Amino acid sequence: MPRRRARRSRAMALVAITCALVAVGAVGLATSLAGDVEVAAPDPLPETEPGRAPEADVTDVPDPDPLEEAPDPAPPIAEDAEDEGRAAEPQRGRLVVHHVGDVSLDPDYHPTLGTLGYDAVWDGIRDTFAEADLVLANLECAPTRGGVPQPKQFVFRCELDALPAMREAGVDVVSLANNHSGDHGVPAMVEGVGNVEAAGIVAVGVGADEAEAYAPRVVEVAGWRIAILGFGGVVPEPSWTARGDLPGQATGYDPVRMAEAGALARDEADLVIATVHWGAEGALEPRPEDIVKAEAMIAAGADVVFGHHAHRLQPLEEVDGAPVFWNLGNFVWPRLSQAGATTAVAEWIIDPDGTVTACLLPAEIDDRGVPAPTGAPRECL
Numbered sequence: 358m359p360r361r362r363a364r365r366s367r368a369m370a371l372v373a374i375t376c377a378l379v380a381v382g383a384v385g386l387a388t389s390l391a392g393d394v395e396v397a398a399p400d401p402l403p404e405t406e407p408g409r410a411p412e413a414d415v416t417d418v419p420d421p422d423p424l425e426e427a428p429d430p431a432p433p434i435a436e437d438a439e440d441e442g443r444a445a446e447p448q449r450g451r452l453v454v455h456h457v458g459d460v461s462l463d464p465d466y467h468p469t470l471g472t473l474g475y476d477a478v479w480d481g482i483r484d485t486f487a488e489a490d491l492v493l494a495n496l497e498c499a500p501t502r503g504g505v506p507q508p509k510q511f512v513f514r515c516e517l518d519a520l521p522a523m524r525e526a527g528v529d530v531v532s533l534a535n536n537h538s539g540d541h542g543v544p545a546m547v548e549g550v551g552n553v554e555a556a557g558i559v560a561v562g563v564g565a566d567e568a569e570a571y572a573p574r575v576v577e578v579a580g581w582r583i584a585i586l587g588f589g590g591v592v593p594e595p596s597w598t599a600r601g602d603l604p605g606q607a608t609g610y611d612p613v614r615m616a617e618a619g620a621l622a623r624d625e626a627d628l629v630i631a632t633v634h635w636g637a638e639g640a641l642e643p644r645p646e647d648i649v650k651a652e653a654m655i656a657a658g659a660d661v662v663f664g665h666h667a668h669r670l671q672p673l674e675e676v677d678g679a680p681v682f683w684n685l686g687n688f689v690w691p692r693l694s695q696a697g698a699t700t701a702v703a704e705w706i707i708d709p710d711g712t713v714t715a716c717l718l719p720a721e722i723d724d725r726g727v728p729a730p731t732g733a734p735r736e737c738l
Contacts, residue, residue, distance in 0.1 A: 449580035455489040458685030475519040479526035481729025486527030496531040504545025520556035534562025534589030562587020570599035573622035584626035590635035616657035623658030680715035698722040
């Protein structure tokens with residue numbers, strides 16, 4: 358059931374979080390400089406696809422139009438001499454955002470893509486997506502035909518021909534900041550951004566350098582400017598994380614760095630969305646360190662946080678006044694167990710007056726690996 362964590366004022370939260378994060382950031386910086394990356398404990402609930410060994414290291418260890426990125430704000434235009442100096446306000450409508458969890462477009466791992474076709478895996482969810490103005494997902498594979506397979510237990514490659522079907526189904530934005538977008542190397546990870554966007558989908562969380570990886574992608578929907586940030590908190594090795602002029606992902610380990618990105622995004626948009634790959638596989642609750650990260654991002658200006666990676670559905674909670682969908686589980690994924698097949702569509706609604714509604718729409722993955730709503734009532738804050 359959705360829950361509310363003890364709510365604090367933004368000012369008090371900033372003071373408390375700043376003190377805590379200075380210590381955390383120092384440790385994180387020292388760790389980063391040493392070249393070490395936090396490694397999650399082994400998956401307590403391994404899911405094994407027939408013919409594959411369990412993954413030993415968990416860190417491996419309606420009909421929307423294509424979105425256009427928002428242009429830089431134009432100078433305000435005065436309607437007449439009396440209005441000179443007053444900027445015209447955009448007409449904001451009701452905004453409905455959906456976010457889903459892990460999506461595999463690798464036919465070797467998800468055979469339904471090959472047997473039924475790339476469109477079929479979305480057939481159960483099209484009507485639900487049609488109710489939203491903006492749909493996001495975590496793309497859990499490397500969208501590239503190039504690169505070199507990395508020495509990992511699971512190596513996933515997205516079929517590029519499946520990307521247009523995902524776009525046609527309604528997905529507008531994907532995060533590539535996860536532990537599989539670099540399965541064919543960091544250069545191929547960065548190449549994947551272009552491949553995704555060639556299909557009309559916005560990619561977040563990966564860039565050709567540090568500045569690009571952390572920069573928000575700003576889109577305009579229903580009169581709202583929305584900044585979207587992606588963070589990868591589960592990477593097999595430090596080279597996957599963007600640093601300076603080096604390409605890679607925006608880190609999901611350092612709450613100070615995540616908060617800095619959130620604050621900059623706040624200056625560019627009306628709303629800030631953070632989508633984060635974090636947590637422990639098989640876990641049903643968030644980790645304490647991820648709660649700290651969520652508090653930091655919200656204090657810095659994030660309006661909502663969506664999480665993924667655990668391959669399990671975790672609770673929806675309110676943290677310091679903002680909804681946090683801790684982990685959205687699997688979505689377009691083989692059905693490997695009942696727990697792994699239990700999923701949901703995260704729904705976040707902003708009314709023109711700023712009223713917020715946050716809900717989980719229960720869904721389930723069938724034997725073909727196709728997700729669909731269960732028809733059970735929404736679970737809302």
